[in-house]
Amino acid sequence: MNIHKKIVDDLVANDVSFVTTVPCKQLAGVIQEAEARDEIFHIPSNKEDEGMGLCAGAFMGGKRPAIIMQNTAIGVTINTLATLTQFYRMPLPMIISYRGELREPVACQVEMAVHTKALLAQLNIPTYHFHWKDDVQEFDNILKYTFMCNKPVAILTDANFWGGYGDQ
Amino acid sequence: MIRSEILKEIAPILNPHLVVCNIGLPSQELHMIDDNERNFYMLGTMGLSSSIGFGLALAQEKPVISIDGDGSVLTNLGTLPTIANNAVGNYTLLIIDNGSYGSTGDQPTYAGMKTNLTDVARACGCDNVIEVQDKDLGPVLQEAVDSDQMTIIVCKCDSGNIKLPVITMDPVVIRHRFMEAVKA
Numbered sequence A: 001m002n003i004h005k006k007i008v009d010d011l012v013a014n015d016v017s018f019v020t021t022v023p024c025k026q027l028a029g030v031i032q033e034a035e036a037r038d039e040i041f042h043i044p045s046n047k048e049d050e051g052m053g054l055c056a057g058a059f060m061g062g063k064r065p066a067i068i069m070q071n072t073a074i075g076v077t078i079n080t081l082a083t084l085t086q087f088y089r090m091p092l093p094m095i096i097s098y099r100g101e102l103r104e105p106v107a108c109q110v111e112m113a114v115h116t117k118a119l120l121a122q123l124n125i126p127t128y129h130f131h132w133k134d135d136v137q138e139f140d141n142i143l144k145y146t147f148m149c150n151k152p153v154a155i156l157t158d159a160n161f162w163g164g165y166g167d168q
Numbered sequence B: 001m002i003r004s005e006i007l008k009e010i011a012p013i014l015n016p017h018l019v020v021c022n023i024g025l026p027s028q029e030l031h032m033i034d035d036n037e038r039n040f041y042m043l044g045t046m047g048l049s050s051s052i053g054f055g056l057a058l059a060q061e062k063p064v065i066s067i068d069g070d071g072s073v074l075t076n077l078g079t080l081p082t083i084a085n086n087a088v089g090n091y092t093l094l095i096i097d098n099g100s101y102g103s104t105g106d107q108p109t110y111a112g113m114k115t116n117l118t119d120v121a122r123a124c125g126c127d128n129v130i131e132v133q134d135k136d137l138g139p140v141l142q143e144a145v146d147s148d149q150m151t152i153i154v155c156k157c158d159s160g161n162i163k164l165p166v167i168t169m170d171p172v173v174i175r176h177r178f179m180e181a182v183k184a
Helices: A005-011 A025-036 A048-060 A071-086 A107-120 A131-148 B003-014 B026-032 B049-059 B068-075 B079-085 B117-123 B133-144 B172-183
Strands: A016-021 A041-044 A066-072 A092-098 A127-130 A152-158 B017-020 B039-041 B063-067 B091-097 B129-133 B149-155
Touching: A005 A016, A005 A025, A005 A131, A005 A152, A016 A048, A016 B049, A025 A066, A025 A092, A025 B003, A025 B091, A041 A066, A041 B049, A048 A066, A048 A071, A048 A092, A048 B026, A048 B049, A048 B079, A048 B172, A066 A071, A066 B133, A071 A107, A071 B091, A092 A131, A092 B017, A092 B091, A092 B172, A107 A127, A127 A131, A152 B129, B003 B026, B003 B063, B003 B133, B017 B172, B039 B172, B049 B063, B049 B068, B063 B068, B068 B117, B079 B117, B091 B129, B091 B133, B117 B129, B117 B149, B129 B133, B133 B149
Parallel strands: A016 A041, A016 A066, A066 A092, A092 A152, A127 A152, B017 B039, B017 B063, B063 B091, B091 B149, B129 B149
Antiparallel strands: none
16 A cells, blocks of 8 residues: 555545645655645645645635644644644644654654643644554545544654655 | 734735634634634634645645735744745735734734845746735735745734634534535
8 A cells, every 4th residue: 555645545535626735854755745636736845834834724715635744843733733833723634754753863853752742732733642653544534524624633654654765 | 914914904805715714813813803614714724724725725726825924934944945936827925024923922923123034936947926014915915816826925014913712613614615615
C-alpha cells in the first residue's frame, strides 16, 4: 500500500479540494501526491497560521479544506485555532508530521514533540496518532468525522508510520 | 482622513460585495456604518484578513475585498508572496495604512517609518499595486473591484479612532449568514 496515495485518495473521496501545506521531510511524498491531483487545488503557505486563514476562507467559499504541516506548527497556530477555526466553528483536518517521536534523529524535534499532545488536548482538539502503516485505514473515517462535527481535527503521523526517516 | 471616515465614504462601493474585515476597530466601524450579511467580521486572529479573503476568492468566483491594516499586514507578511504567486482576478486587498496600530492605542508601526508596504508588495511579486491617498480611494477601489486583475491598494491616511462598542454578534452567526451570502 502506498500511504501517500491512500491519504490523497481519501481526501478526494471526501470532497476535500483545497489543500495548503508547509513542508516537512516526512510529508514530501503526500505533498507531491496532492500537487499532482487535478481534483485538488494545492497552495503552499509560508506559515501555518496563514494556511489556516486560507482554509477558513476556502471553507466559507464552499470548498472542503485541509492543511498538511509539522507538529512544531502547533506552537504558532494556537491563537488561530482558538479564535478562528474553533470560534467560528469550521472544520479543518490537520495532517501533521509528528516529529520528535520514535525513530527521530534530530534531538531538538523532541522538545516540541513532548508538548504536542498536551497542547492539542488543552485545545480540546480530537487527536489521532498514526504509528503503524495500517493506521491509515482510519483516515477516511477521521475525515468524515471532521466534516460532521465542524472542528479542527489532528492526525499525528510519526516517523515509524512513514517507514522511518530515510537515510539520515 | 482617518479610517472610519474612509470606510464611510467607500461603504456604497463595498456594499454589494463580499468583504472580509480586519479585527478590532475596522470591523466595529464597518459594522456600525453598514452591517450586512456580506461582511465577515474578524473578532480575533490579527493578521489573517488577507489570507481568509484570499482563500475565499480562490474558492469561488464572486469579487472579494479584504480590508486590512498596515500593522496586520506586518503581522502576516508571508501573505504577500502567497497572494502574488497565486493571483486571482476577483480579489482585492485594501490595506488602510495609517502608520499605526489603531485598535491598541495608535502605537506607531514600521510602515509609518522606513518600511514602505507598496514597495514590499511589489517586491513580493504582486503585479498590480496602487498607492493612493485617502481622499482618492473611492474610484481606485471601484476600478479594482470591476477589473479582472487582482489589485493591492495601499491607502495612506491619518491615524485616529472613534469610540465604538465591540461587536457582540455570535461568530457562528457571522459565519453562517456570510456563507449564505456567498451562496446567494
